[in-house]
Amino acid sequence: MRHRALLTILLGASLLSAPAWAQSLRIALASEPTAVDPHYHDLTPNNALAAHIFDSLVRQDEMQKLHPGLAKSWENDGKNRWTFKLREGVTFSNGKPFTAEDVIFTFCRTLKNETKVSDSFADITGNFASVEAPDAHTLVINTSNPEPLMPNLLSALGILSASTVEHGAISYDVPKNCGVTGPWPTVNGFNDGSLAIGTGPYKLKSYVRGSAIELERNASYWGPAEPWATVRLLPVTNAGPRLAGLLAGDYDVIENPAARDLGRIKDDKRFGHVITPSTRVMYFQLDVARDQSPFVKSEDGKNPLKDARVRKAMSLAIDRDAIVKRIMDGAAEPAYQFLPTGMFGTLPNPPKLAYDPAAAKKLMAEAGYAKGFQLTLSATNDxxxxxxxxxxxxxxxxxxxxxxxxxxxxxRAIYFPRRAKKEFSVALGGWGSGTGEAASFLRQWPPTPNDAKTLGGSNYGGYKNDEFDKVIRAAVTTLDDAKRAELLQEAAKLVLADGAFIPLHFESGIWAFKSNLTVTGRADQYMLAMSVKPVAN
Incomplete structure (x- = not known):
């Protein structure tokens, strides 16, 4: 306790001696979070906002390496049992102590979340056979199937306080409502702040869609105090106004300035910038299941996207190098698989997805569509x-x-709910690996959905490949790393060969900021106030 008290005094002294501007931070966001609710939608802007307010059991650093969070340690028995030792002495922002009961309540809420988009986070807890708390700071999870990535998966799940609902004894008994006797939390309660109770470094002050999100330092936070007393997150979806605001002094940090505009700040001593490669793959998901697809019109009345030759032709028609060079201004890499080469479970030498319009036209003719067909591509614009x-x-x-x-x-507020309802024929997607390995994309998008909703939660195009399903189901339950990597590579080959998902490129995250700050770029592209520090005098 003496060491902790001394640390608090030193931190307080450093904050008092810091310049006045160091108490407030203004960040212009390229994409606005759609909710404060950490379980509303598994979306990078939402997850980044949630990380300020809600801690997870395990945290990931800027390179997606795992570190203790609300859990001090964890271990697996080599089969289906995971044991987590929880941090003691932690309190929520409303003063309630953090215990294993809150974690169990959180797990239950992911399965009782009526206002979520798609099956966000239920794919994690859907594999839980039982969750027990031998004591207030020990948690034991038994899974229906082995889960080698349990700590990685839980790093994205914000922990809620059970004190936000009426309840009796909390237990992981979903059919009996887990002991909750009142209404389950809904998204509106988080957005108005009444349910935004977490153990994170910040508290929610206000959330106004389209205007600003205001955070304030959580004085009861269990970790080191952040240098910012207040943080304003401002949605500015157009790159031009974001950069103009930075140059004018309206913002301290901006997300994703256009790469072509970096020349305006590279030689200006008032500013700095950082470019960090990410794991986010941009791709198109095709409706390959329905005989009539809503945004496809062909002379024969069929859905051409069901033909693998048409899908391959579409891929051959795309000049990925030109998109990276001319549209992404070099701040991206062409994608020939769904995770950058070299990461766990990826193909070591994926065949290049060539640009060959002549070959594409030949395949179109072979498929019976020499005269083509009509198609609408659906996408976000923000x-x-x-x-x-x-x-x-x-x-x-x-x-x-x-x-x-x-x-x-x-x-995106319109796009994502529509995509979840399978309203599109060809939909743009962007997926950043939350686990840092190939299973992240391959378990979420291509599999035939299973009853537990742990696989195929985002298979909006109806893709089905029995051989792939067999391989990916084996991969995600294989604890041996070498065997799992081989299975993931095999699964990736099958998906790429079918062409129901057409990869385009991997984004890079870009941040620009005032020179009196340092910003740590993150591979997961999270914009965190915790990644921004004042430069020491």
């Missing part, structure tokens, strides 16, 4: 870097091989 411009470029490439292509770009 979520990913240059998302609508990328989609427009792909539409032009497809039109050149006879597919008369239009683009319907919309705000």
């Amino acid at each position: 979520r990913y870097i240059n998302d609508s411009q990328i989609t427009q470029a792909v539409a032009q490439y497809l039109t050149q091989i006879g597919i008369k292509t239009e683009v319907d770009a919309m705000t």
